[in-house]
Amino acid sequence: MAVIVAVDTFDVRFPTSRELDGSDAMNPDPDYSAAYVVLRTDEGPDGHGFTFTIGRGNDICRVAIEALAPFVVGVDPDVLDLGAFARSLTHDSQLRWLGPEKGVVHLAAAALINAMWDLVAKRAGRPVWRYLADLTPEQIVDLVDWRYLTDALTPQEALRILRDAEPGRAGRIATLQARGYPAYTTSPGWLGYDDEKLARLAKQAVADGFTQIKLKVGADLSDDVHRFRIAREAVGPGIRIAVDANQRWDVGVAVEWMTALAPYDPWWIEEPTSPDDVLAHAAIRAALATAAPEGRPIRVATGEHAQNRIVFKQLLQAGAVDFVQIDACRVGGVNENVAILLLAAKYGVPVCPHAGGVGLCELVQHLSMFDFVAVSGTTENRVLEFVDHLHEHFLAPAIVRNGHYVAPTQPGFSAEMSHDSIATYSYPDGPAWASSTSIPPGGCESESTLVV
Amino acid sequence: MAVIVAVDTFDVRFPTSRELDGSDAMNPDPDYSAAYVVLRTDEGPDGHGFTFTIGRGNDICRVAIEALAPFVVGVDPDVLDLGAFARSLTHDSQLRWLGPEKGVVHLAAAALINAMWDLVAKRAGRPVWRYLADLTPEQIVDLVDWRYLTDALTPQEALRILRDAEPGRAGRIATLQARGYPAYTTSPGWLGYDDEKLARLAKQAVADGFTQIKLKVGADLSDDVHRFRIAREAVGPGIRIAVDANQRWDVGVAVEWMTALAPYDPWWIEEPTSPDDVLAHAAIRAALATAAPEGRPIRVATGEHAQNRIVFKQLLQAGAVDFVQIDACRVGGVNENVAILLLAAKYGVPVCPHAGGVGLCELVQHLSMFDFVAVSGTTENRVLEFVDHLHEHFLAPAIVRNGHYVAPTQPGFSAEMSHDSIATYSYPDGPAWASSTSIPPGGCESESTLVV
Numbered sequence: 001m002a003v004i005v006a007v008d009t010f011d012v013r014f015p016t017s018r019e020l021d022g023s024d025a026m027n028p029d030p031d032y033s034a035a036y037v038v039l040r041t042d043e044g045p046d047g048h049g050f051t052f053t054i055g056r057g058n059d060i061c062r063v064a065i066e067a068l069a070p071f072v073v074g075v076d077p078d079v080l081d082l083g084a085f086a087r088s089l090t091h092d093s094q095l096r097w098l099g100p101e102k103g104v105v106h107l108a109a110a111a112l113i114n115a116m117w118d119l120v121a122k123r124a125g126r127p128v129w130r131y132l133a134d135l136t137p138e139q140i141v142d143l144v145d146w147r148y149l150t151d152a153l154t155p156q157e158a159l160r161i162l163r164d165a166e167p168g169r170a171g172r173i174a175t176l177q178a179r180g181y182p183a184y185t186t187s188p189g190w191l192g193y194d195d196e197k198l199a200r201l202a203k204q205a206v207a208d209g210f211t212q213i214k215l216k217v218g219a220d221l222s223d224d225v226h227r228f229r230i231a232r233e234a235v236g237p238g239i240r241i242a243v244d245a246n247q248r249w250d251v252g253v254a255v256e257w258m259t260a261l262a263p264y265d266p267w268w269i270e271e272p273t274s275p276d277d278v279l280a281h282a283a284i285r286a287a288l289a290t291a292a293p294e295g296r297p298i299r300v301a302t303g304e305h306a307q308n309r310i311v312f313k314q315l316l317q318a319g320a321v322d323f324v325q326i327d328a329c330r331v332g333g334v335n336e337n338v339a340i341l342l343l344a345a346k347y348g349v350p351v352c353p354h355a356g357g358v359g360l361c362e363l364v365q366h367l368s369m370f371d372f373v374a375v376s377g378t379t380e381n382r383v384l385e386f387v388d389h390l391h392e393h394f395l396a397p398a399i400v401r402n403g404h405y406v407a408p409t410q411p412g413f414s415a416e417m418s419h420d421s422i423a424t425y426s427y428p429d430g431p432a433w434a435s436s437t438s439i440p441p442g443g444c445e446s447e448s449t450l451v452v
Numbered sequence: 453m454a455v456i457v458a459v460d461t462f463d464v465r466f467p468t469s470r471e472l473d474g475s476d477a478m479n480p481d482p483d484y485s486a487a488y489v490v491l492r493t494d495e496g497p498d499g500h501g502f503t504f505t506i507g508r509g510n511d512i513c514r515v516a517i518e519a520l521a522p523f524v525v526g527v528d529p530d531v532l533d534l535g536a537f538a539r540s541l542t543h544d545s546q547l548r549w550l551g552p553e554k555g556v557v558h559l560a561a562a563a564l565i566n567a568m569w570d571l572v573a574k575r576a577g578r579p580v581w582r583y584l585a586d587l588t589p590e591q592i593v594d595l596v597d598w599r600y601l602t603d604a605l606t607p608q609e610a611l612r613i614l615r616d617a618e619p620g621r622a623g624r625i626a627t628l629q630a631r632g633y634p635a636y637t638t639s640p641g642w643l644g645y646d647d648e649k650l651a652r653l654a655k656q657a658v659a660d661g662f663t664q665i666k667l668k669v670g671a672d673l674s675d676d677v678h679r680f681r682i683a684r685e686a687v688g689p690g691i692r693i694a695v696d697a698n699q700r701w702d703v704g705v706a707v708e709w710m711t712a713l714a715p716y717d718p719w720w721i722e723e724p725t726s727p728d729d730v731l732a733h734a735a736i737r738a739a740l741a742t743a744a745p746e747g748r749p750i751r752v753a754t755g756e757h758a759q760n761r762i763v764f765k766q767l768l769q770a771g772a773v774d775f776v777q778i779d780a781c782r783v784g785g786v787n788e789n790v791a792i793l794l795l796a797a798k799y800g801v802p803v804c805p806h807a808g809g810v811g812l813c814e815l816v817q818h819l820s821m822f823d824f825v826a827v828s829g830t831t832e833n834r835v836l837e838f839v840d841h842l843h844e845h846f847l848a849p850a851i852v853r854n855g856h857y858v859a860p861t862q863p864g865f866s867a868e869m870s871h872d873s874i875a876t877y878s879y880p881d882g883p884a885w886a887s888s889t890s891i892p893p894g895g896c897e898s899e900s901t902l903v904v
Contacts, residue, residue: 027545056519056546060556063515067508093479094508100699100727102759103555104512148726151703151735247552251603274600275552276762278730279769283603307554310728317731 001076002041002123007069007112009062010036012417013055013427014358014390023192025218026246030054032358032390033427035061035108036417039072039115045122047077048416049115051107051329052357058427064108067095072112077119083143086113086335090145102307106332113333114363118413127408128334129369133169137162140374144339145309145332152313158342165377172373180404181368184212184242184383186356188231191216195230202234209403212240212267212383218248221257228264240267247271247305251280255287258298262291268299268323275305281320301325304354308332309339316347323381327354328363337367341375351376356387361398362414365405393421453528454493454575459521459564461514462488464869465507465879466810466842475644477670478698482506484810484842485879487513487560488869491524491567499529499571500868503559503781504809510879516560519547524564529571535595538565538787542597554759558784565785566815570865579860580786581821585621589614592826596791597761597784604765610794617829624825632856633820634831635838636664636694638808640683643668647682654686661855664692664719664835670700673709680716692719699723699757703732707739710750714743720751720775727757733772753777756806760784761791768799775833779806780815789819793827803828808839813850814866817857845873 017029035058039047051061071088089109090101098105121131132140140162141155185208188201198215205213215231217224224243231241243266249257254272269288273280281300288298303325306312315321324344326337344351353368355361361384368384376382384405391397394417396410408414425432469481487510491499503513523540541561542553550557573583584592592614593607637660640653650667657665667683669676676695683693695718701709706724721740725732733752740750755777758764767773776796778789796803805820807813813836820836828834836857843849846869848862860866877884 027549030546030549054546054549056544057516057550057557060512060516060519060550064509064512064556067512092508094482094506097479097482097506098509098512098556098559099554100757102551102728104516104550104557105509105555107550148702148729148732151732250600274762276554276760277600277766279766280600280603305552308728310726314729314731 001078002043004039004072004075004077005042006040007066007072008038008040009065010422011058011062011427012036012422012425013058013433014425015432023190024216024244024246025191025248027054033058034358035065035111036422037065037111037115039119041077041119045119047115047119047122049111049118049413050359050415051111052360060104061107064104065111068108068112072116077116077123080116080120082116082120083335085116086332087145089113090332101332106307107329110329110331110333113335114329114413114415117334118415122412125411127366127410128413129366129408132370133173133373137166140338143335144342145335148310149313149339149343152317153343153346157346161342161345162374165374168377169373172377176369176372176407180401180406181365181372182379182383183210183386183400183403183405184214185210185386186214187387188213189215191219198227199230199234202231206235206239211403212242214242214244216246217243217261218245221260225260228261232264242266242268242270242301244270245272247274249273251283254284258288259291262298263293265293266298268301270301270325271304272300275302276311278311278314278318278320281315282318285320285322299323301352303327304330306330309336309343312340313343316343316349321349323352324349325352325354326364326367328360328367334367341367341371345376350381352383353385355385358390359394359415361386361391362394365398365408366413369407393417453530454495456491456524456527456529457494458492459518459524460490460492461517462874463510463514463879464488464874464877465510465885466877467884475642476668476696476698477643477700479506485510486810486869487517487563488874489517489563489567491571493529493571497571497574499567499574501563501567501570501865502811502867503563504812512556513559516556517563520560520564524568529568529575532568532572534568534572535787537568538784539597541565542784553784558759559781562781562783562785565787566781566865566867569786570867574864577863579818579862580865581818581860584822585625585825589618592790595787596794597787600762601765601791601795604769605795605798609798613794613797614826617826620829621825624829628821628824628859632853632858633817633824634835635662635852635855635857636666636835637662637838638666639839640665641667643671650679651682651686654683658687658691663855664694666694666696668698669695669713670697673712677712680713684716694718694720694722694753696722697724699726701725703735706736710740711743714750715745717745718750720753722753722777723756724752727754728763730763730766730770730772733767734770737772737774751775753804755779756782758782761788761795764792765795768795768801773801775804776801777804777806778816778819780812780819786819793819793823797827802833804835805837807837810842811846811867813838813843814846817850817860818865821859845869
């Protein structure tokens with residue numbers, strides 16, 4: 001047996017706003033950050049986890065992680081019921097009032113739940129994707145908090161989905177180990193880049209084996225048309241180009257804007273409007289059902305800001321999305337993402353995770369690989385986002401070769417950041433920050449502060 | 453001119469769990485709390501505001517308020533555009549990532565926005581309801597963040613609603629001053645009370661002039677049937693009895709449970725399921741459309757945990773609710789509640805606010821009175837929740853007489869707590885807490901820890 005003796009937290013921030021990496025129509029100056037947690041044990045490895053933020057507020061998430069720490073200290077990871085553990089963090093009646101299951105407290109729960117998965121998988125000597133894929137269908141079903149799901153998916157239906165996928169697991173594990181999991185890249189598409197950099201990075205993406213890229217849109221229509229045309233010319237007609245509005249529009253504007261981009265054949269429009277707005281996504285999807293060349297649809301994708309399984313459930317029930325974009329740290333960690341993968345499988349909608357933020361590629365690759373092996377059983381129309389920055393801070397960084405994520409082999413969740421990186425980028429006292437002034441609040445309305 | 457020179461914050465908690473006041477099926481042991489803020493000015497009155505929590509996590513909200521303080525310090529309340537001010541707090545791109553517009557950061561924004569309204573109204577020498585009711589339709593429209601609303605309601609439509617109500621404003625102000633605003637009471641209905649106390653308080657409510665009471669349900673069906681029968685016998689057939697499940701059920705269970713209670717003629721079922729689940733509320737409402745005696749509907753109400761205007765918009769678009777229950781501190785303060793009142797008016801759905809939590813009655817009475825005077829123009833089927841506890845901590849407590857809230861006359865938002873109360877109940881060092889052990893985490897799943 002082992003026991004968790006302490007929960008250490010860190011406010012780690014990377015000054016990415018200085019280079020405009022990660023800039024988009026709603027997030028002009030992000031400082032990619034992690035509210036980082038270490039579950040210290042009395043023996044053997046520690047569990048590492050984090051939630052991703054873009055700067056200010058990372059400290060609030062850290063305080064919330066500390067508020068949840070009493071649920072973790074004293075736990076023996078070797079005899080832990082991971083389903084009951086996750087529910088213990090999301091069901092505390094007093095903290096639940098602050099959500100429920102959304103916002104800061106849910107981000108904090110995600111950090112701790114993911115850290116526990118890192119610890120449990122390390123102790124089992126397996127990467128998380130493989131640990132998950134080796135569970136029985138019954139064990140997987142028990143990971144899920146079924147509250148609020150049964151009008152769309154029952155535990156019995158989930159069991160059937162998992163049992164149907166069981167015979168092919170070994171073959172798909174071999175496929176993953178040989179070929180990896182298909183990726184797409186957002187590296188060319190940030191709003192802060194000039195035309196030359198966009199074209200160069202788009203061509204490089206194709207040369208690197210990617211068959212899909214993504215552009216940020218939503219700040220200025222004529223600029224978006226211009227940039228889309230450059231990208232399309234750079235990659236040719238055979239490469240999928242998705243666009244991402246980062247929640248910028250109302251329904252009417254979304255439809256107008258995408259209709260203007262339609263001639264360049266966008267593969268999907270991501271986050272056209274509020275992540276809370278199931279009905280708006282459904283309306284936009286219906287309006288764009290034949291908008292692309294030759295009457296093809298412009299598909300709708302969302303999810304990186306969908307707060308929990310209940311919103312994903314409704315997106316699927318309402319036929320509001322063509323692609324479900326899970327995030328490893330936004331919902332309640334591995335457990336809630338398992339629920340969302342099962343929901344998507346029930347509705348036959350591909351899961352194409354959000355990544356790119358610091359550490360998100362590292363984490364979410366495990367979930368897509370588990371989805372392929374044990375849930376959906378396919379990679380058809382599935383791609384996992386990849387952005388090639390900040391990986392150097394992790395001990396087992398995500399690796400993409402020939403447009404595919406390489407299946408992780410190191411035990412754990414690939415979540416562990418180097419001591420040096422944590423120390424250097426600790427906010428506000430690490431050397432990366434100590435010499436600069438503190439981050440000023442952006443203030444005022446986003447329209448007037450966009451850096452594009 | 454004046455200027456805000458400092459933002460002081462306080463973690464104020466009342467040990468209500470010791471008496472089971474406020475106990476329900478999801479919140480067995482709440483300690484009613486306020487993350488409290490004072491906007492200190494260089495001259496004249498200060499602005500007071502807070503967000504309501506039920507204990508643990510109140511400190512997280514306080515930290516979030518402090519993170520937003522830079523948007524407030526230096527502001528001159530006398531020349532402030534209150535719409536732009538509210539948007540400055542909800543649109544900061546980095547803090548927005550933690551929501552957007554939900555959870556802890558939004559609760560913190562609500563505290564600050566409401567404090568600013570308290571300050572502005574005090575400086576104008578008027579109560580907030582009257583300050584609002586004296587604005588022009590154009591000024592009211594400018595308070596709203598229209599992003600994500602225009603598929604359901606445009607600023608032009610809102611202007612028409614407000615202009616239509618303008619001629620009757622003076623008469624309705626006189627009505628309010630003479631008669632007050634209709635209330636209902638939840639005081640009899642907490643789950644922790646025994647049969648004798650339930651019957652006694654239900655009879656007392658009728659004697660006090662209330663025509664509607666509310667019971668908490670959802671922990672045990674046979675117990676709920678038993679308690680509902682006692683309440684119905686106590687008040688007779690002419691009094692409306694609403695029930696409140698506090699998010700306890702999935703769709704199927706909600707319909708079964710309410711069908712079992714139907715013979716006792718429930719007026720509404722409040723929060724039957726997740727506050728995030730627009731489609732589930734619509735399904736429950738449809739299933740209960742003829743469930744009450746003589747084929748009457750059991751009506752559906754929700755909103756105290758609806759995170760923002762976008763969820764309210766969808767509840768209305770989907771025909772999911774018969775009553776919209778705004779909360780003064782859950783969404784982004786006065787401004788976002790004005791948006792929700794306008795949406796409800798557009799869809800013709802009555803607004804019956806949530807209150808009861810410490811200070812919520814004090815705040816939300818202003819919003820209902822504004823709704824009556826300047827938006828909906830009616831009190832038909834509108835009632836404002838009242839729970840008679842913790843009012844003694846406020847300098848201008850809400851007053852209910854003969855089942856009606858008395859229109860406030862003191863300048864401001866009725867938000868100011870006495871210095872003594874803040875000092876006594878400050879957590880963890882105030883005298884009310886210093887003698888006790890700190891609040892233990894509830895831990896584990898709510899089923900196993902219910903106190904009913």
